[in-house]
Amino acid sequence: MKNSNIITAFLCLVLLLGCGRSYDVRPSGDGTDHRTALFPDYRDVTIPCNIAPLNFYYTAAEGSGFVTAFSCGKLSRTIRGREVVWKEKTWKKWLQSAKGTNIQVVSSYKTPSGPVSFTWTIHVSEDPIDGYLTYRLIEPGFEVWDDLEILERNLESFDVRAISDYRNTQNKCMNCHIHSQGRGDLSMFYLRGKGGGAILNRDGTLRKLTLKNAGMISPTVYGEIHPGGRWGVFSTNIIIPAMHSLDNRRMEVYDTASDLCVADFDGGHMLTSPAYAREDVFETFPVFSADGASVYYCAAPAGKLPAQLEQMRYSLVRIPFDSENGTLGSPADTLWSGPAHQASACHPKASPDGRWLLFTVADYGTFPINHRECDLALMDLQSGNLLPMEAVNADRSDTYHSWSSNSKWFVFASKRGDGMFGKPWFSHVSPDGMVSKAFLLPQKDPHFYDHMLRSFNVPDLGNAPVPFDAREIGRIWQEVEAEPFD
């Protein structure tokens, strides 16, 4: 009797501990957003030879006896259990051996309706990917923030560090961090609000800049740093948030005016031109070509908004850029016409080798993040042709992409699955423009994404860690005056 009381008390204690308020998501395939047998679905993907272990779990809720057998040449390894988790050292050894070949995988388990078995491969590319990924973590969709942070993930391991965060900036708003052509020593992001400014990282020297002069319609918004480091090209936008009443498109954001400008980081000037500040044309999302001799951007005739929102179709345009004096030239060359395709281009990004231009295509507008139909498009800049992207795109928004500095890989944010939370996906581009099936950023805990309630916003690849951290940014925010630009 006494023993049974002790056992009961012990069981109660275990139950109490087990019934804590924590949300431990494992294991479960319940719901309809994980339609594949494993999550993340790493079947038949191509991965870089320096990526962290591809940990995953089987989603069959009533499955049991999971066995996963990996083999590659002389190597073989069997992992039992629903969760398939690698030791980093072992995984690295496998990647080195499998470089340029396939890892063969046999998955088998039991279900109430009978045994299940299937084979698949992981192709290990010889092309490495840039080792660092920066992104902003934010609750999705509604342009508000609390406890924001910009993180830098080491893609070769699971190490993550904050490069700017709410703790060091009194919960300030911060926009996403972008590298110039994947360079860790040339990058920028914005800290908004009081004490804020554009934080420019050039060769490890940090500056805080006020990128606005009296003639501009707003501070700078979207843009990129010139490969030479002296210039930045930006759009200035009057941005209006709105909502759809139907169709789960949630938030819509549109511009009622937008222009282009150039920042001279050496001279402290903003260079504007009437040709790119026209009231009858909206210009946005400017970026430099790989050689810095051109600027790509998106442009549409001005419309009455929001009434004409669905008629706002932006074209992809290229203009010359004079890197001696920082001027945007002419003529404008339309690479892809929005009206002709009855669609709208956003976020062009040129590959650092100058071969490819990646951009997103939505039905209309400039805010495709909630547009389910929004897909990535890849243009061969040698031929001007668009290449097939079925292996990459999904039935939810695919956007906010960036290139690895070797131009062999790109990362993008996709809302595939739950449709709400953006996650970083990667794809390989072969020399002839074949793209591989996209794979999700691996995490140490295969259930990581199940309990993640924030979006990975604007994932951006870097070939080296940025030479600052959140504490340094906090010091700059507090102690350094923003440099005025005229």
Added chain:
Amino acid sequence: MIARKVIWITAVAVALAAGASQFLYLTKYTYFRKYASINGLSLVEAQRAWGRPDKNSEWVMGLATEAFLENWDKVSALAAEDHHNLLGTYYYNLSNAKRGQLPDKLLDYYQPFERGLFLPVNDKASAFQIGCAGDVWWALGYMPLAERDAMLGLTFSPAHNGSRFLRRLAEANLVKGDHEAASKYLRILLNSPADRAWAKRRLPGQWSPQYQLAIEEKRALLPRMDYVHGMDQVQIILRVMLNSNPSNRMALDYLLCYDLLTKDLDAFVADFAPSLTASRLYEEAMLIFLASKGGMDMDNFRHYNISENTLERFNRFVTIYKRDNGAMANLTQDFGKTYWYYFYFAQRNEKQ
């Protein structure tokens, strides 16, 4: 040695007593405890986030908790006492609207203009207020804002988690038919003992006929046309809803009460559908409009269902108002809860 032991024992005893007293204090506030739980917080975390509970916080947390549990009788009972509090008014109005009594009881209570109908969601609003703002949109059947406010509630909640917001996010997406988005939240809730049964009943493909019916009822309220609107364009949103579903009586009453509390009589007359809703409040408002536009005739009284009694009281109000040169003193007793009194004397507090 003994002295050391005594000091230690005393210190431990004091710490234990302080802890026990703190625990008892916190558990005394039932709604504080429940509200902490649905926000995914322990009592200590909740106290750190929201401060020590008191009678007032216990009351508003009670309103929010019972609204979350859809115990509208309890919401009504808690809101019965008028604390001249924005959240109290918001839940008072919502519980009345659930019974089809929004206009009838509107002016029996403190009304800080339209803010007591739709809680402002802006940089001046508290996190608590933002967390409550979606309840009215959920009740009205407007899922875009029910979802937005749940996401904002989650964003500004101390743990960035909690079943209060996850349940709403899941259900708003189920109503919209986005089962993939709902599954994300339901799977998290399935792993919480307090929410498991609730989530299981809502998993796509596992609905009972009753739940299917409840979802269908909500879906019937969804707008059937797409309209891009600003975040705070309440009148436009309600008109879009009514355009698709003219029989959504709750949306109609909310729109008309919004028009009246903002003293927008032209909008009220344009939005009013006498065949779909009726209330003494609407009769009173219509009389001000008719009197100002020279429309005081029997045809209009019949068309707008204006009773003889209301007309007689209006004439008395006007007589006293004119006699006293617009002073309110002699009107408060008999007319303090009429729309005429509100229209002429209520003043917006710009600080709020």
